[in-house]
Amino acid sequence: xxxxxxxQTPPPLHGQSLMVQTLVEGLPxxxxxxxxVPLQLSRDPADIGRWRPGKVATAVHAGLRARRLARRGHCxxxxxxxxxxxxxxxxxxxxxxxxxxxxxxxxxxHWHAVGLGEWLHTRATNAERTLARRFLGRADLAIVLDDALxxxxxxxxxxxxxxxxxxxxxxxxxxxxxxxxxxxGEVLFLGLGSRxxxxxxxxxxxxxxxARSPGTFRLTFSGEFATPKDREHFQEQTRTIGDALRxxxxxxxxxxxxxxAAADVFCFPTVYPHEGQPLVLLEALAHDLPxxxxxxxxxxxxxxxMHVWYVTAGRIDELAAALVGACEAPRxxxxxxxxxxxxxxxxxxxxxxxxxxxSLAG
Numbered sequence: 369x370x371x372x373x374x375x376q377t378p379p380p381l382h383g384q385s386l387m388v389q390t391l392v393e394g395l396p397x398x399x400x401x402x403x404x405v406p407l408q409l410s411r412d413p414a415d416i417g418r419w420r421p422g423k424v425a426t427a428v429h430a431g432l433r434a435r436r437l438a439r440r441g442h443c444x445x446x447x448x449x450x451x452x453x454x455x456x457x458x459x460x461x462x463x464x465x466x467x468x469x470x471x472x473x474x475x476x477x478h479w480h481a482v483g484l485g486e487w488l489h490t491r492a493t494n495a496e497r498t499l500a501r502r503f504l505g506r507a508d509l510a511i512v513l514d515d516a517l518x519x520x521x522x523x524x525x526x527x528x529x530x531x532x533x534x535x536x537x538x539x540x541x542x543x544x545x546x547x548x549x550x551x552x553g554e555v556l557f558l559g560l561g562s563r564x565x566x567x568x569x570x571x572x573x574x575x576x577x578x579a580r581s582p583g584t585f586r587l588t589f590s591g592e593f594a595t596p597k598d599r600e601h602f603q604e605q606t607r608t609i610g611d612a613l614r615x616x617x618x619x620x621x622x623x624x625x626x627x628x629a630a631a632d633v634f635c636f637p638t639v640y641p642h643e644g645q646p647l648v649l650l651e652a653l654a655h656d657l658p659x660x661x662x663x664x665x666x667x668x669x670x671x672x673x674m675h676v677w678y679v680t681a682g683r684i685d686e687l688a689a690a691l692v693g694a695c696e697a698p699r700x701x702x703x704x705x706x707x708x709x710x711x712x713x714x715x716x717x718x719x720x721x722x723x724x725x726x727s728l729a730g
Contacts, residue, residue, distance in 0.1 A: 369725060371444065372472055392404045509724065510529045533645060533711065535712050554585075557590070574613065588627060632658070637661060650708060
């Protein structure tokens with residue numbers, strides 16, 4: 369089998385681009401040839417899914433290149449990652465697939481982002497729904513991250529749907545359990561700094577705890593801000609709360625490992641509209657770190673029942689109580705890491721992906 373992959377790899381580094389990179393690098397060793405056409409549309413995490421005129425030329429160039437390579441290389445299938453529910457991103461998909469899909473016998477859609485199905489049903493024009501069915505519909509194979517995330521794929525009537533959870537390389541192969549840090553309780557938020565990802569709620573909960581009992585908690589945020597408004601809000605809260613908040617920016621693998629090792633709890637109360645199966649939660653599991661998050665999308669089904677606290681977005685008092693509870697509870701003692709190793713490693717992911725693709729070839 370020869371797979372034409374038309375998708376973005378890092379940079380920027382985010383869940384979807386990292387999983388595409390894993391596929392491109394990992395499948396050849398399992399006997400599936402890969403021809404990769406980078407669809408480098410986003411310049412940074414805040415640019416993902418946003419409309420920008422320059423993306424049109426990039427999309428056309430990538431679509432034409434993919435069509436040429438598919439015909440010359442006799443590729444068996446086109447692999448593509450569809451857009452979430454955003455008009456500009458949908459039209460990009462329609463443009464790219466109109467150019468590239470006819471050159472490949474089969475189409476594989478890997479649904480990483482969430483929300484296109486609902487958007488097509490509630491906000492799209494009749495023309496957009498028709499074109500989506502034409503160029504995204506009747507895929508030979510639809511890959512979803514979890515059964516809870518099938519709705520987008522099902523709406524476009526693929527011939528087959530398979531579940532392939534995300535998986536990452538073990539970020540801490542030399543992991544050693546460590547005792548709780550004590551006071552202050554160290555809280556880590558990692559990812560895109562936006563209100564929908566839960567950064568603002570986390571900051572406000574820390575502020576509430578500081579007002580009640582100064583010096584009990586400290587929040588470290590590692591990542592980039594989604595908008596200038598998110599940055600301004602964080603900076604304003606920093607002036608109010610002081611040393612209990614710090615922003616360390618982007619962290620490479622070594623720095624990230626140190627941040628996880630120093631933390632007592634990982635906080636990620638997301639309600640991001642396009643959230644699927646966040647890789648940051650897999651990293652927290654690998655580091656055996658108690659988790660505070662939301663019952664959003666596929667999150668509950670990816671986490672174990674113990675050492676996880678679920679909160680309601682916007683309920684700052686509930687989040688503050690969860691932070692106290694998570695830091696005072698007994699440590700996982702390897703339970704979360706075992707959950708990661710049994711389900712979400714890079715090897716598990718590639719094996720499941722290989723099996724899904726081979727079944728299509730057969």
